[in-house]
Amino acid sequence: MLNGIEKTETKALEPLIYDLGSPGRIGVNLPDCDVPESDLPRDLMRDDLKLPEVGELQVVRHFLKLSQLNYAIDKGFYPLGSCTMKYNPKLNEDMARLPGFAALHPLTDGEGTQGALALMHELQRWLGEISGFEAVSLAPAAGAQGEFAGILMIRNYHLDRGDTQRTKIIVPNSAHGTNPATVTMAGFEVIEVPSDNRGDVDLEALRKVCNDRGSEIAGMMITVPSTLGLFEEHILDVIEMVHRVGGLMYMDGANMNALMGIVKPGELGFDVMHYNLHKTFSTPHGGGGPGSGPVGVNAKLKPFLPGPIVEIIEPAQAEDETPLYGLVMPEKTIGRLKAFHGNFGMHVRAYAYIRIYGDTGIRDVSRHAVLNANYIRARLVDTYTIPYPRYCGHEFVLEGRFADAPDVHALDISKRLMDYGIHPPTNYFPLIVPEALLIEPTETETKETLDEFIEAMKRIAHEAKTQPELLHDAPHSAPVKRLDEVKAARDLVLCCAPALPNAAGD
Numbered sequence: 001m002l003n004g005i006e007k008t009e010t011k012a013l014e015p016l017i018y019d020l021g022s023p024g025r026i027g028v029n030l031p032d033c034d035v036p037e038s039d040l041p042r043d044l045m046r047d048d049l050k051l052p053e054v055g056e057l058q059v060v061r062h063f064l065k066l067s068q069l070n071y072a073i074d075k076g077f078y079p080l081g082s083c084t085m086k087y088n089p090k091l092n093e094d095m096a097r098l099p100g101f102a103a104l105h106p107l108t109d110g111e112g113t114q115g116a117l118a119l120m121h122e123l124q125r126w127l128g129e130i131s132g133f134e135a136v137s138l139a140p141a142a143g144a145q146g147e148f149a150g151i152l153m154i155r156n157y158h159l160d161r162g163d164t165q166r167t168k169i170i171v172p173n174s175a176h177g178t179n180p181a182t183v184t185m186a187g188f189e190v191i192e193v194p195s196d197n198r199g200d201v202d203l204e205a206l207r208k209v210c211n212d213r214g215s216e217i218a219g220m221m222i223t224v225p226s227t228l229g230l231f232e233e234h235i236l237d238v239i240e241m242v243h244r245v246g247g248l249m250y251m252d253g254a255n256m257n258a259l260m261g262i263v264k265p266g267e268l269g270f271d272v273m274h275y276n277l278h279k280t281f282s283t284p285h286g287g288g289g290p291g292s293g294p295v296g297v298n299a300k301l302k303p304f305l306p307g308p309i310v311e312i313i314e315p316a317q318a319e320d321e322t323p324l325y326g327l328v329m330p331e332k333t334i335g336r337l338k339a340f341h342g343n344f345g346m347h348v349r350a351y352a353y354i355r356i357y358g359d360t361g362i363r364d365v366s367r368h369a370v371l372n373a374n375y376i377r378a379r380l381v382d383t384y385t386i387p388y389p390r391y392c393g394h395e396f397v398l399e400g401r402f403a404d405a406p407d408v409h410a411l412d413i414s415k416r417l418m419d420y421g422i423h424p425p426t427n428y429f430p431l432i433v434p435e436a437l438l439i440e441p442t443e444t445e446t447k448e449t450l451d452e453f454i455e456a457m458k459r460i461a462h463e464a465k466t467q468p469e470l471l472h473d474a475p476h477s478a479p480v481k482r483l484d485e486v487k488a489a490r491d492l493v494l495c496c497a498p499a500l501p502n503a504a505g506d
């Protein structure tokens with residue numbers, strides 16, 4: 001991995017498939033026509049459709065090469081903090097592709113869907129068990145949508161009791177960025193509380209907010225472990241303070257990868273939490289989905305869950321029988337968030353994952369995730385500034401800057417890592433750490449891989465001081481060099497087709 005990192009020319013990008021064609025080449029042999037020929041309606045036909053004429057092998061090679069330009073967890077280490085880019089066992093994919101699951105039409109009636117409903121029911125139960133919640137809805141399609149569901153439930157809980165004054169939600173400044181966004185989208189106002197010098201919630205600031213504005217507080221949203229990778233040391237005090245003034249507690253549980261089998265948020269006193277199946281429970285993510293962000297709740301919020309959820313309609317009559325499952329909308333539901341039943345393919349993958357690991361295996365996942373993060377942290381502590389020098393959860397943050405190399409920034413370090421064949425960590429997040437690099441190794445990596453990463457980080461720190469231009473010009477080995485990231489995000493070009501005249505001909 002560390003070889004071949006001399007400065008190299010940027011390779012030419014693959015030619016567009018439109019430039020590969022040659023008139024008369026064909027990719028498929030169609031069988032002889034065995035029905036009477038008839039003309040297509042003239043107004044549907046176009047003479048100017050510039051599609052390439054290519055053979056099958058050209059198409060296969062073209063798309064395989066394109067796919068190899070992408071970086072992926074199946075190619076190498078991916079320590080992208082907060083995103084939990086762990087390896088997704090291929091067995092989960094096989095399970096999700098079983099025809100009985102993959103080809104099941106969402107409008108199939110109850111009798112024809114009992115197997116799928118049983119799987120969803122088990123998954124609801126297991127997720128509830130892992131986090132200590134009474135009920136779970138699998139409906140939300142992403143973590144952020146689970147957050148939105150959770151805050152709407154809190155809203156409706158207060159309104160249902162005739163309590164209409166609660167318009168504010170407390171969010172610590174170490175929260176994930178989706179948390180304040182969710183609060184605002186759900187129509188609440190954010191009250192931000194600062195962190196103290198250990199990276200925990202500043203209890204004095206929180207106490208003041210609760211004392212001064214208690215009757216306006218609908219609840220608090222807190223990410224645990226926080227985006228600093230730290231487990232909140234005063235979590236019981238925080239929960240108690242907010243509950244005392246009548247607010248409910250939301251836990252952002254996207255990072256359950258650090259907590260499974262070790263601590264149950266429901267037992268700590270949280271009222272509602274979302275899970276990210278596409279992080280912790282090994283369903284693939286990136287490139288925009290699909291995801292799954294189930295929500296778990298205690299008895300208070302159970303009637304408000306988004307629907308439908310799976311319930312046992314008729315218990316089994318004998319031991320060798322199965323119960324009858326059905327889809328129900330909870331009594332005071334906030335409604336539907338998604339067509340049909342959520343992203344069912346993700347439910348199958350998460351079910352397979354939990355089932356294969358079992359309870360002790362799931363606990364080991366978290367223990368190893370935490371061990372791996374602490375191993376890297378401990379071995380980099382002499383090379384980089386680590387702002388909160390204490391045990392971390394599944395990830396930790398360091399400062400990507402050096403007093404004796406003032407022109408080098410976190411972004412340069414990240415780009416240089418690509419030359420070592422490693423995906424960059426999360427950059428400039430969390431916002432409360434200057435030049436932040438958020439590193440999450442996950443439990444699926446070997447010690448050898450962690451050591452290679454540590455070695456690369458140390459070599460880059462040395463290069464920063466001796467050959468900073470190596471970092472400034474990086475990446476040297478990627479298909480494209482350093483991008484204008486603002487332009488890449490704002491003027492995204494999604495289609496490589498040459499400009500075609502539109503149907504109106506102008």
Ligand SMILES: *Cc1c(COP(=O)(O)O)cnc(C)c1O
Pocket residue numbers: 082083142143144145176178223252254255276291293
């Ligand atoms: C990833 C993440 C989210 C958002 O999840 P999406 O599925 O991307 O919407 C929320 N909170 C935390 C802490 C996360 O890591």
